[in-house]
Amino acid sequence: MTSSLVVDGGSPLVGDIEVRGAKNLVSKAMVAVMLAEERCRLRGVPEISDVQIVSGLLELHGVVIDSTDRDGELVLDPTNVEQAHIADIDTHAGSSRVPVLLCGPLLHRLGEAFIPDLGGCRIGERPINYHLDVLRTFGAVVEKRQDGLRLTAPNGLHAADIHLPYPSVGATEQVLLTAVRAIGRTTLRGAAIEPEIMDLIAILQKMGAIISVQTDRVILIEGVDRLGGFDHLAIPDRIEAGSWACAALATRGDIYVRGAQQLPMMPFLNVFRRIGGKFEIDDDGIRFWHPGGTLNSIAIETDVHPGFMTDWQQPLVVALTQTAGLSIVHETVYENRLGFTDALVDAGAHIQTFRECLGGSPCRFGRANYQHSAVISGPTPLQAAEITVPDLRGGFSYVIAALAAQGRSTVHGIDLIHRGYERFSEKLDNLGAVYKLP
Numbered sequence: 001m002t003s004s005l006v007v008d009g010g011s012p013l014v015g016d017i018e019v020r021g022a023k024n025l026v027s028k029a030m031v032a033v034m035l036a037e038e039r040c041r042l043r044g045v046p047e048i049s050d051v052q053i054v055s056g057l058l059e060l061h062g063v064v065i066d067s068t069d070r071d072g073e074l075v076l077d078p079t080n081v082e083q084a085h086i087a088d089i090d091t092h093a094g095s096s097r098v099p100v101l102l103c104g105p106l107l108h109r110l111g112e113a114f115i116p117d118l119g120g121c122r123i124g125e126r127p128i129n130y131h132l133d134v135l136r137t138f139g140a141v142v143e144k145r146q147d148g149l150r151l152t153a154p155n156g157l158h159a160a161d162i163h164l165p166y167p168s169v170g171a172t173e174q175v176l177l178t179a180v181r182a183i184g185r186t187t188l189r190g191a192a193i194e195p196e197i198m199d200l201i202a203i204l205q206k207m208g209a210i211i212s213v214q215t216d217r218v219i220l221i222e223g224v225d226r227l228g229g230f231d232h233l234a235i236p237d238r239i240e241a242g243s244w245a246c247a248a249l250a251t252r253g254d255i256y257v258r259g260a261q262q263l264p265m266m267p268f269l270n271v272f273r274r275i276g277g278k279f280e281i282d283d284d285g286i287r288f289w290h291p292g293g294t295l296n297s298i299a300i301e302t303d304v305h306p307g308f309m310t311d312w313q314q315p316l317v318v319a320l321t322q323t324a325g326l327s328i329v330h331e332t333v334y335e336n337r338l339g340f341t342d343a344l345v346d347a348g349a350h351i352q353t354f355r356e357c358l359g360g361s362p363c364r365f366g367r368a369n370y371q372h373s374a375v376i377s378g379p380t381p382l383q384a385a386e387i388t389v390p391d392l393r394g395g396f397s398y399v400i401a402a403l404a405a406q407g408r409s410t411v412h413g414i415d416l417i418h419r420g421y422e423r424f425s426e427k428l429d430n431l432g433a434v435y436k437l438p
């Protein structure tokens with residue numbers, strides 16, 4: 001795998017690409033396998049590095065994984081986990097945050113678990129206090145060690161009444177993956193309800209769990225004694241689909257995203273339409289295109305589902321540099337997700353960041369010293385630049401910016417993009433991008 005991309009920008013991206021299973025579901029579905037007493041089959045698995053990392057962790061724990069090369073099917077057999085009994089993962093978790101979710105399944109299965117240093121995008125502090133509070137409420141004991149955290153459950157795990165202070169995706173998944181085998185009925189209030197979480201609940205139901213999703217972010221989970229296997233086609237990656245849609249706008253292109261689905265993308269599609277982008281939905285995917293002429297500026301804030309997802313924000317900002325007038329973006333999910341705009345400013349974009357909550361309601365970061373709002377003034381022609389990928393979505397955004405800019409840009413560190421975008425160069429080829437991997 002190479003780490004730099006030399007891009008000759010200035011031409012529209014036109015063509016078809018396909019998105020498969022969502023990074024933010026597939027990795028969690030693989031963790032759910034640790035709760036199963038039978039083989040599981042997961043389909044639509046993308047070739048991304050987060051899947052490799054989680055596969056490595058599961059294999060360390062004794063899960064036998066069979067994969068067929070190109071069709072995205074994984075067969076995972078967890079029947080050996082007890083014999084393998086690895087409690088400490090000595091290594092760093094790589095670039096993924098998913099290992100924190102292994103706690104519940106490991107505590108149920110082995111009575112102990114270990115949380116190593118976590119990876120994931122550096123877009124804020126990303127503490128795990130909700131996860132630890134939740135696990136303690138179920139009865140886990142957390143002990144700090146030099147190389148991470150060790151957890152035990154001396155009296156087993158018991159159902160709990162939990163109210164999350166913020167609808168965290170990871171903490172909601174932590175509750176689900178722990179409560180399904182805990183003794184008794186768990187009530188979770190303040191839950192995140194992202195489509196990927198609903199798909200995880202669907203998998204757990206296939207395995208034998210009893211989970212009911214109520215109104216107002218309340219989820220009830222009745223613990224069961226045993227969970228079987230599952231056969232599941234992962235929900236497609238709405239973040240990747242939205243990223244390519246933004247690439248179509250920024251390059252004045254026309255991209256058909258096979259696999260993109262309307263329902264999980266509704267908040268994105270509304271924003272895309274308000275900017276003036278065109279889209280057409282059919283049974284197999286969504287076509288996104290720039291209709292010609294000028295695009296409209298917009299004021300948006302990122303939010304938990306059903307709001308506009310934070311992971312769409314970075315690619316959207318690049319598209320907003322090409323819209324007419326002043327756009328406002330208020331990032332309310334992560335305190336530090338606008339740092340990537342500095343390199344866009346160097347490439348000619350007019351973007352200013354602010355500490356205030358601009359254009360919407362006050363958020364958790366309003367009183368703190370975080371540059372979490374941005375004003376983008378456009379349209380501005382982008383110039384070629386030499387830039388280094390800061391994080392997954394920022395990296396994709398820089399590639400879009402380089403493709404939209406006139407001239408030759410170099411984007412360093414593109415390996416990070418493989419955490420969440422599969423067959424990246426193959427897709428660029430399909431869309432007619434002019435680039436070289438030196």
Ligand SMILES: CC(=O)N[C@H]1[C@@H](OP(=O)(O)OP(=O)(O)OC[C@H]2O[C@@H](n3ccc(=O)[nH]c3=O)[C@H](O)[C@@H]2O)O[C@H](CO)[C@@H](O)[C@@H]1O
Nearest residue numbers: 024126127128129130131167168169170171310311333334
């Ligand atoms: C692998 C995966 O699925 N990643 C997604 C997941 O990340 P992840 O699950 O890490 O994100 P969360 O929803 O937990 O984080 C949201 C907010 O809650 C805060 N928080 C979270 C946990 C905690 O213990 N304490 C705490 O303060 C975070 O710092 C952040 O400000 O949801 C995010 C929000 O949709 C997405 O951007 C990520 O792509």
Ligand SMILES: C=C(OP(=O)(O)O)C(=O)O
Nearest residue numbers: 097120121311392393420
């Ligand atoms: C922030 C992201 O992912 P992670 O939580 O894996 O870092 C992302 O997918 O944009």
